[in-house]
Amino acid sequence: MSRLGKIARRTFLIGSAAVVGGVAFGVWSYRKPLENPLTTDEGGVITPYVLINAEGVTIITPRAEMGQGIHSTLAALVAEELDLPWDQVRVMHGPPATAYYNSALLKEAVPFAPTDQSWLAETARDAMAIPAKFLGVQMTGGSTSIPDGFDKMRAAGAVARAALVAAASREWGIAASELTTENGFVLAPDGQRLSYLALAARAAEAPLPDAPPLKPRSAWKLLGTSLPRVDMAGKATGTATYAGDIRLPGTVFATVKRNPAQGAAMIRYDAKSAETMAGVIKIVPLDDGVAVVARTTWEAFQAADAIVFEWGAAPYAKTSQEMREQIAASFTADALEGTWRDQGDVGQPAEQTLEAEYTVPHLAHATMEPQQATALYTAGRLRIWAGSQAPGFARDKAAAVVGLPPDQVDFETTLLGGGFGRRGEYDISVQAAAIAKAMEGTPVVVTWSREEDMSHGMYRPMATGRVQAGLSKERITRFDFATAAPSIMESFGARMGLPAAGADQTLVQGAWEMPYDIPNYRVAAYRAPKSVPLGFWRSVGASYNAFFHDSAIDELAHLAGADPLEFRLAHLDHDPSRQVLRAVAEMSNWSQPRQGRALGVAYAFSFGVPAAEVIEVEDTPDGIRITNAWAAVDVGIALDPRNIEAQVSGAMVFGLSAAIRGEITFADGAVEQQNFWDYEPMRMGQTPAIEVRILESGNQITGIGEPGTPPAAPALANALFALKGQRARSLPLSKHFTFA
Amino acid sequence: MSVTVTVNGAITSVDLPGEIPLLWALRDGLNLTGTKYGCGVAACGACTVLVNGEAVRSCQTALSDVEGQSVTTIEGLGTPATLHVLQQVWIDHQVAQCGYCQSGQIMQAAGLLAANPRPSPAEIDEAMSGNLCRCGTYPRIRAAVQDAARKLSEA
Numbered sequence: 001m002s003r004l005g006k007i008a009r010r011t012f013l014i015g016s017a018a019v020v021g022g023v024a025f026g027v028w029s030y031r032k033p034l035e036n037p038l039t040t041d042e043g044g045v046i047t048p049y050v051l052i053n054a055e056g057v058t059i060i061t062p063r064a065e066m067g068q069g070i071h072s073t074l075a076a077l078v079a080e081e082l083d084l085p086w087d088q089v090r091v092m093h094g095p096p097a098t099a100y101y102n103s104a105l106l107k108e109a110v111p112f113a114p115t116d117q118s119w120l121a122e123t124a125r126d127a128m129a130i131p132a133k134f135l136g137v138q139m140t141g142g143s144t145s146i147p148d149g150f151d152k153m154r155a156a157g158a159v160a161r162a163a164l165v166a167a168a169s170r171e172w173g174i175a176a177s178e179l180t181t182e183n184g185f186v187l188a189p190d191g192q193r194l195s196y197l198a199l200a201a202r203a204a205e206a207p208l209p210d211a212p213p214l215k216p217r218s219a220w221k222l223l224g225t226s227l228p229r230v231d232m233a234g235k236a237t238g239t240a241t242y243a244g245d246i247r248l249p250g251t252v253f254a255t256v257k258r259n260p261a262q263g264a265a266m267i268r269y270d271a272k273s274a275e276t277m278a279g280v281i282k283i284v285p286l287d288d289g290v291a292v293v294a295r296t297t298w299e300a301f302q303a304a305d306a307i308v309f310e311w312g313a314a315p316y317a318k319t320s321q322e323m324r325e326q327i328a329a330s331f332t333a334d335a336l337e338g339t340w341r342d343q344g345d346v347g348q349p350a351e352q353t354l355e356a357e358y359t360v361p362h363l364a365h366a367t368m369e370p371q372q373a374t375a376l377y378t379a380g381r382l383r384i385w386a387g388s389q390a391p392g393f394a395r396d397k398a399a400a401v402v403g404l405p406p407d408q409v410d411f412e413t414t415l416l417g418g419g420f421g422r423r424g425e426y427d428i429s430v431q432a433a434a435i436a437k438a439m440e441g442t443p444v445v446v447t448w449s450r451e452e453d454m455s456h457g458m459y460r461p462m463a464t465g466r467v468q469a470g471l472s473k474e475r476i477t478r479f480d481f482a483t484a485a486p487s488i489m490e491s492f493g494a495r496m497g498l499p500a501a502g503a504d505q506t507l508v509q510g511a512w513e514m515p516y517d518i519p520n521y522r523v524a525a526y527r528a529p530k531s532v533p534l535g536f537w538r539s540v541g542a543s544y545n546a547f548f549h550d551s552a553i554d555e556l557a558h559l560a561g562a563d564p565l566e567f568r569l570a571h572l573d574h575d576p577s578r579q580v581l582r583a584v585a586e587m588s589n590w591s592q593p594r595q596g597r598a599l600g601v602a603y604a605f606s607f608g609v610p611a612a613e614v615i616e617v618e619d620t621p622d623g624i625r626i627t628n629a630w631a632a633v634d635v636g637i638a639l640d641p642r643n644i645e646a647q648v649s650g651a652m653v654f655g656l657s658a659a660i661r662g663e664i665t666f667a668d669g670a671v672e673q674q675n676f677w678d679y680e681p682m683r684m685g686q687t688p689a690i691e692v693r694i695l696e697s698g699n700q701i702t703g704i705g706e707p708g709t710p711p712a713a714p715a716l717a718n719a720l721f722a723l724k725g726q727r728a729r730s731l732p733l734s735k736h737f738t739f740a
Numbered sequence: 741m742s743v744t745v746t747v748n749g750a751i752t753s754v755d756l757p758g759e760i761p762l763l764w765a766l767r768d769g770l771n772l773t774g775t776k777y778g779c780g781v782a783a784c785g786a787c788t789v790l791v792n793g794e795a796v797r798s799c800q801t802a803l804s805d806v807e808g809q810s811v812t813t814i815e816g817l818g819t820p821a822t823l824h825v826l827q828q829v830w831i832d833h834q835v836a837q838c839g840y841c842q843s844g845q846i847m848q849a850a851g852l853l854a855a856n857p858r859p860s861p862a863e864i865d866e867a868m869s870g871n872l873c874r875c876g877t878y879p880r881i882r883a884a885v886q887d888a889a890r891k892l893s894e895a
Contacts, residue, residue: 067838235839236830238774238814245773298764368840417840653876676783685869687878
């Protein structure tokens with residue numbers, strides 16, 4: 001397995017430079033070199049993660065809460081070491097600050113499979129943390145918040161606890177080693193006690209101690225248990241605040257209308273009739289569109305629809321058909337992005353062969369909350385409220401558009417009404433800033449219509465996978481996998497102004513790191529020409545490569561006449577992966593024949609998590625119905641089982657929604673889908689009961705926001721093959737089957 | 741141009757044209773931001789409120805249509821200090837993920853249980869299928885609605 005692939009035309013500049021330089025790794029220091037982003041006027045600040053003031057102890061979580069429950073789990077990491085009772089935990093989003101960089105985000109960009117835990121692989125992964133710190137990437141994504149925060153947040157709690165104990169020690173004149181902590185208090189041997197609140201000011205005076213040792217797992221009280229989420233009561237009572245819910249005195253409401261051909265110019269517009277419509281306050285031209293500011297959002301929508309535009313043409317292929325042809329033409333030596341895996345000779349003869357081409361369409365994130373932000377520009381200062389997965393980028397871009405230095409922009413990250421990658425973008429923040437500047441002194445809530453949101457996404461790319469494989473004696477003897485798509489990193493990097501950081505590994509994500517034991521095995525990726533804006537969509541490259549790769553494995557199993565689940569087990573060279581498959585076999589009663597129904601299994605490996613899913617389908621007079629679903633994942637160490645269950649179950653529904661009906665198409669450079677009636681996610685009546693099992697092999701801790709998505713599409717397609725004998729090699733599946 | 745509506749039990753005058761959808765009168769006129777905009781075409785249910793106890797999509801209900809009627813939003817159902825049974829079971833079952841659709845889900849469930857206090861699982865699925873959730877919380881919503889029906893019928 002530990003085979004360093006050949007990277008054709010780009011190199012991992014960041015990673016290799018750091019490795020060559022022999023970087024020393026250590027626990028992140030809380031005193032240096034990054035400035036604590038919390039200022040003392042906010043109260044007794046102990047570390048960038050712990051704030052104690054008159055209102056209590058607040059844990060600052062540098063990652064965005066977009067539904068994945070990260071506020072609660074990051075807070076639990078701090079609270080565990082701080083000996084803070086869970087009902088006293090308060091959480092807030094941290095401000096954009098380099099201190100909150102995400103070291104785990106770049107770790108997957110090293111050319112070692114996540115199953116490879118060799119010295120070289122681990123060293124390269126650790127080295128990636130160093131440039132992340134310099135770049136100051138405060139980003140939520142890639143299922144990285146837990147791997148990034150697992151040590152960091154616990155250390156923050158331990159340091160804060162030590163500082164509070166030291167303060168009590170000074171107060172009482174008792175050695176710190178004699179003192180203990182419990183439920184938010186420091187206790188002396190004689191029974192006297194001081195609350196953290198009472199000690200906070202003294203604790204903040206002294207320099208922080210080095211990070212003390214962390215509790216062993218056996219001493220955990222909060223971690224490993226299912227805790228009530230800190231955001232649940234707000235979300236059940238309508239009091240949780242999203243970016244469009246900010247109401248300040250005099251607030252007005254805006255929307256935008258931009259060129260449906262993304263990135264193309266606005267040639268001219270005529271807003272004469274819009275200007276005189278009821279409630280309209282101001283028309284604000286933007287670079288590639290127009291904003292309407294009005295008394296209510298609805299009046300802004302109505303007026304925006306009344307503006308007559310002349311748009312520039314799309315700077316990319318006009319139709320989905322042309323884009324598909326571009327991808328098909330990209331399987332060439334010139335377009336080779338890299339060969340991530342190259343073992344043996346994939347040209348060997350075999351008894352039986354499979355040659356298959358798989359395709360997937362563009363997809364939209366379609367978060368329930370369309371893009372929204374609130375902004376107020378006043379006296380050379382800008383305030384923005386937005387649900388951002390990358391607040392540092394968003395703040396800097398918003399500052400630039402209004403001509404302010406970033407330190408004169410106060411960026412507050414609200415709750416996100418779904419992210420899935422879409423809110424790593426800064427478009428709404430920049431628009432809100434520009435509109436707020438045109439409305440100086442007046443707070444403006446900017447809301448995109450659903451139609452604007454659906455048609456101005458940063459889409460999951462269209463992709464094509466080609467597999468040529470051979471079987472002899474029920475064993476896969478060769479597997480040649482090639483995948484082609486336009487590059488997400490090229491599109492995202494250009495928007496963010498990032499330097500090209502090497503080959504785009506998202507192109508092969510979910511395929512190259514599969515721990516199958518196949519003697520002749522090649523995984524290569526080809527980069528198709530740049531077209532529409534692309535972004536990170538829950539599970540990124542694995543969202544399509546897993547469909548290609550696992551569908552081919554399933555086809556080979558059937559070709560071999562083998563049981564599909566046993567066939568995967570027989571070829572997997574990774575025990576945690578075999579365990580998740582055995583788990584779903586047991587949960588689904590896999591070998592039990594069932595009348596009128598059929599099962600499909602899929603296995604995927606993404607973000608360091610082996611995941612297996614089994615789906616049961618039934619043919620009914622109304623069409624295909626999904627009757628049951630089972631999933632098993634190995635997260636290494638499970639910090640909050642109930643939340644992990646929710647993530648896996650939800651990620652599966654997200655994957656099934658896309659597999660059944662998800663498709664964004666382009667005509668004349670514009671997205672054809674407009675709303676949920678023509679881009680319709682799964683509804684409750686179509687959603688089966690879902691049972692999730694969490695395994696803990698204990699090796700490395702992983703994130704779980706994404707790994708449940710990749711197996712969903714192949715599991716359903718494989719189940720449909722088992723039921724109907726018809727192999728669907730393209731998504732969405734509703735083009736092949738009728739669903740109830 | 742003012743329209744009088746009973747909102748969460750209080751007689752309220754809304755100073756907006758009657759053709760404005762109730763959703764925007766609530767959110768932008770009355771600052772009741774618990775009710776959410778999701779699609780504007782009654783395809784997602786995020787804007788669901790009760791009008792005279794019946795669940796309706798407020799994005800498709802003109803303000804003038806509820807003149808003199810009684811509108812209940814998520815804020816009127818219960819508060820963090822005085823939770824409605826549905827809000828309590830939503831917390832017990834840890835239903836929400838991003839939470840954006842959940843006000844609408846809860847109000848739809850409130851409408852369902854008002855009309856049918858003991859819905860079957862199939863009736864729950866049918867009544868709730870107009871409400872989208874992109875986080876995929878459907879299995880927990882299902883369990884929470886069943887639990888609420890049980891608790892309400894025992895009360």
